[in-house]
Amino acid sequence: GQNIDQPTEMTATEGAIVQINCTYQTSGFNGLFWYQQHAGEAPTFLSYNVLDGLEEKGRFSSFLSRSKGYSYLLLKELQMKDSASYLCAVRGDLRDNAGNMLTFGGGTRLMVKP
Amino acid sequence: DAGVIQSPRHEVTEMGQEVTLRCKPISGHDYLFWYRQTMMRGLELLIYFNNNVPIDDSGMPEDRFSAKMPNASFSTLKIQPSEPRDSAVYFCASSTLTDNEQFFGPGTRLTVL
Numbered sequence: 466g467q468n469i470d471q472p473t474e475m476t477a478t479e480g481a482i483v484q485i486n487c488t489y490q491t492s493g494f495n496g497l498f499w500y501q502q503h504a505g506e507a508p509t510f511l512s513y514n515v516l517d518g519l520e521e522k523g524r525f526s527s528f529l530s531r532s533k534g535y536s537y538l539l540l541k542e543l544q545m546k547d548s549a550s551y552l553c554a555v556r557g558d559l560r561d562n563a564g565n566m567l568t569f570g571g572g573t574r575l576m577v578k579p
Numbered sequence: 580d581a582g583v584i585q586s587p588r589h590e591v592t593e594m595g596q597e598v599t600l601r602c603k604p605i606s607g608h609d610y611l612f613w614y615r616q617t618m619m620r621g622l623e624l625l626i627y628f629n630n631n632v633p634i635d636d637s638g639m640p641e642d643r644f645s646a647k648m649p650n651a652s653f654s655t656l657k658i659q660p661s662e663p664r665d666s667a668v669y670f671c672a673s674s675t676l677t678d679n680e681q682f683f684g685p686g687t688r689l690t691v692l
Contacts, residue, residue, distance in 0.1 A: 507683035565610050565674055571621040
């Protein structure tokens with residue numbers, strides 16, 4: 466099975482940097498994903514890590530350590546529009562028929578204040 | 580492409596009634612997923628299909644829930660009979676095997692009174 470933990474809520478200030486952590490324990494692993502979900506909307510894809518290290522995409526970066534079962538999403542130069550929930554998700558092992566199947570954490574609600 | 584299409588966007592029904600949610604995946608995508616999202620339980624995978632075949636339905640809560648995919652461009656999720664605890668937002672998503680992204684539809688907000 467999969468167990469994914471992330472903080473429930475975080476607050477940060479506009480223009481600042483925030484790091485959202487995610488830890489996971491899984492029976493199989495084929496990638497870790499971050500999704501953004503604004504209130505009342507569908508989740509949208511932000512990033513994907515399958516190898517250890519940092520992936521940077523504009524103001525957003527995502528880090529993965531497979532040995533520690535740990536990832537974080539880093540948001541820089543925060544804007545008010547970044548207020549949303551951020552969902553960490555793990556993809557199962559393709560070999561055990563869990564290909565492309567994602568298990569989501571509970572999500573971290575980020576509030577950006579002026 | 581119009582993206583994943585779901586209907587209806589909102590559904591209000593009474594306990595005991597049958598509810599059918601519909602989804603049209605992105606053309607060319609061979610995976611289709613049904614999720615349910617609530618405040619208490621977050622985003623949960625109910626069932627997913629590969630090339631119209633159900634692969635894993637272990638997330639389907641009970642026999643009242645059923646899902647079909649008669650062809651590559653259409654899927655339904657049916658609840659019969661519906662109960663108030665089924666109230667949630669139901670999302671459909673699609674992807675390819677090589678894609679690292681699942682594309683979500685806008686969701687159906689279901690309220691069972």
